[in-house]
Amino acid sequence: MSADVSKLDAYWMPFTANRQFKQAPRLLTGADGMFFRDDKGREVLDGIAGLWCVNAGHNRPKIVQAIQEQAAELDFAPPFQMAHPKAFELAERLAALTPQGLNRIFFTNSGSESVETALKMAIAYHRVRGEGARTRLIGRERGYHGVNFGGISVGGMVANRKMFGSLLAGVDHIRHTHDPARNAFSVGVPQHGAEFADDLERLVALHDASTIAAVIVEPVAGSTGVLIPPAGYLQRLRDICDKHGILLIFDEVITGFGRTGNPFGAQTFGVTPDLMTVAKGITNGCVPMGAVFAQQKIHDAFMTGPEHLIEFFHGYTYSAHPLACAAGIATLDTYADDGLLTRAARMQDEFAKALHSLREEPNVIDVRNIGLVGGIELKPLPGEPAKRAFNIFLDCWDKGLLIRTTGDTIALSPPLIIESAHIERIIDTLRGALRRAA
Numbered sequence: 001m002s003a004d005v006s007k008l009d010a011y012w013m014p015f016t017a018n019r020q021f022k023q024a025p026r027l028l029t030g031a032d033g034m035f036f037r038d039d040k041g042r043e044v045l046d047g048i049a050g051l052w053c054v055n056a057g058h059n060r061p062k063i064v065q066a067i068q069e070q071a072a073e074l075d076f077a078p079p080f081q082m083a084h085p086k087a088f089e090l091a092e093r094l095a096a097l098t099p100q101g102l103n104r105i106f107f108t109n110s111g112s113e114s115v116e117t118a119l120k121m122a123i124a125y126h127r128v129r130g131e132g133a134r135t136r137l138i139g140r141e142r143g144y145h146g147v148n149f150g151g152i153s154v155g156g157m158v159a160n161r162k163m164f165g166s167l168l169a170g171v172d173h174i175r176h177t178h179d180p181a182r183n184a185f186s187v188g189v190p191q192h193g194a195e196f197a198d199d200l201e202r203l204v205a206l207h208d209a210s211t212i213a214a215v216i217v218e219p220v221a222g223s224t225g226v227l228i229p230p231a232g233y234l235q236r237l238r239d240i241c242d243k244h245g246i247l248l249i250f251d252e253v254i255t256g257f258g259r260t261g262n263p264f265g266a267q268t269f270g271v272t273p274d275l276m277t278v279a280k281g282i283t284n285g286c287v288p289m290g291a292v293f294a295q296q297k298i299h300d301a302f303m304t305g306p307e308h309l310i311e312f313f314h315g316y317t318y319s320a321h322p323l324a325c326a327a328g329i330a331t332l333d334t335y336a337d338d339g340l341l342t343r344a345a346r347m348q349d350e351f352a353k354a355l356h357s358l359r360e361e362p363n364v365i366d367v368r369n370i371g372l373v374g375g376i377e378l379k380p381l382p383g384e385p386a387k388r389a390f391n392i393f394l395d396c397w398d399k400g401l402l403i404r405t406t407g408d409t410i411a412l413s414p415p416l417i418i419e420s421a422h423i424e425r426i427i428d429t430l431r432g433a434l435r436r437a438a
C-alpha cells in the first residue's frame with residue numbers, strides 16, 4: 001500500500017518535520033518481535049523499541065489477547081469514586097517490583113501526565129504537612145519531562161520551552177552532568193561529575209529549603225542524548241534532599257521496566273526516590289498508560305480529615321483505564337516469562353562492546369551506554385546542528401533499521417528481547433551509514 005499524499009494533510013504530526021515527512025512518508029503497517037513492517041512490505045529492525053517503550057518486543061500474544069478480551073468485557077469504568085478490579089491488581093503487581101517503600105500507585109495516561117501528577121503531589125504533600133511555602137520545583141538542564149507546562153518548566157531542553165512563554169514561576173535548574181572532557185567514551189557509568197549535584201546546595205542557599213518542594217531528574221537523561229549519571233551523583237542528590245526535606249523525584253519513563261538491567265533505574269544506581277514517574281514500558285507501549293509510584297509516607301500524609309472528602313483533587317478520565325490495566329498485567333506477565341526486567345544486565349557487556357566498536361568511525365565524538373540503552377554522539381555539520389544525525393537516521397531507515405536521533409546524538413534503546421544477531425545488524429548498519437556520511 002503506498003500512501004495517497006492527499007490523505008496526509010489533516011493529520012498534524014507531533015514532534016515531526018511535517019512538510020518534509022509528507023513529501024516522503026515513512027509508514028509502518030505491522031510489527032512482530034524485533035521488527036516493524038512498512039507500507040512497502042519491508043522488514044525494519046526496531047532499534048529504539050518503537051519510542052523507548054516496546055520493551056518486550058512487538059505483538060506479544062499475552063498482551064494482545066488481554067487487550068482483546070478486556071475490550072469485549074469492560075471497555076470503560078469511571079475512575080472517580082468508582083473502580084474495576086484490574087486497577088487494584090495492576091497496582092499491587094507494580095508495588096511488588098518497585099524499590100523499597102514506593103508502594104502507592106497513581107495511574108495516569110502518559111509520561112507527561114505522570115510528571116504533572118508527581119509535581120502536584122509533591123507541592124500538595126508539603127502543604128498538607130503544614131509547609132505550604134515549599135512550592136519551588138528544581139529541574140535539570142537538558143532534562144526531559146514531557147510536554148505539559150509543568151514538565152517543560154522543570155525540563156531543560158530549550159526547543160521544548162522557548163515557544164511557550166514564561167512557563168511556571170518558581171522553577172530553577174541544576175546543571176546537566178555531561179562532561180566530555182573527562183568522561184568521553186566511558187563504558188557504563190562515568191567516573192567524574194558527582195560534584196554536579198552540589199548545585200542543589202547552591203539553590204538551597206539562594207532560595208532557602210523552606211521554599212523548595214522537590215527536585216526532578218531522569219536517572220539516565222534519555223531524550224537529550226543518553227547521559228549516564230556520574231558515579232555517586234544520584235546518591236549525593238539523595239543526601240542533599242534528605243538534609244533539607246526536599247522530595248526527590250526520579251523520572252523513569254525511559255529507564256523503567258528493565259531498560260538499565262533492573263526493574264527500575266533506582267535499583268541499578270542504588271538510590272531510592274520519594275516519587276517515581278513511569279509510562280512507556282508499563283504496557284509495552286501497547287495502550288497509553290503512566291503512573292506515579294509514591295512512598296507510602298507521602299500517600300498517608302494525604303489520608304487525613306473527614307473520610308467522605310476527596311483527599312487529592314487530581315486525576316484523569318482515563319486514569320486506570322481497563323484496557324491499559326489489562327495490558328499492564330499481561331505486560332508484567334510477559335516480562336516475567338522472559339526474565340526481561342533484568343535481561344539488560346546480562347546483555348550489557350555485549351551491547352557496550354558493539355557500541356564502542358564505533359568509536360573510530362567518522363565524526364563519532366562520544367559513545368555512552370548502560371544496560372540496553374546507548375548514545376553515539378556525532379560532530380555536528382558546520383552551521384547545521386542535528387542534520388548529520390538526521391541524515392544517518394534516513395540512511396538507516398533506507399537500509400532497514402529504525403534508530404532515534406536527538407540533536408547530533410544517535411539513540412539506541414532496542415527491545416529487551418534483542419539477540420546478538422540483531423546487535424550485529426544494528427552496528428553494521430550504523431557503521432555503513434557513518435562511513436557513507438563522512
Ligand SMILES: Cc1ncc(COP(=O)(O)O)c(CNc2cccc(C(=O)O)c2)c1O
Pocket residue numbers: 051052109110111112113115144145146147218222223224251252253254279280404406
Ligand atoms: C523521562 C521522560 N519523562 C516524560 C516523558 C513524556 O512521556 P509521554 O511522551 O508519554 O508524555 C518522556 C517521554 N520520552 C520521549 C517521548 C517521545 C520521544 C522521545 C525521544 O527521545 O525521542 C522521548 C520521558 O522520556
Ligand SMILES: Cc1ncc(COP(=O)(O)O)c(C=O)c1O
Pocket residue numbers: 315316317318
Ligand atoms: C472540559 C474538560 N477538559 C479537560 C478534561 C480533562 O480530560 P482528561 O481527564 O482526559 O485529562 C475534562 C475531563 O473531564 C473535561 O471535561
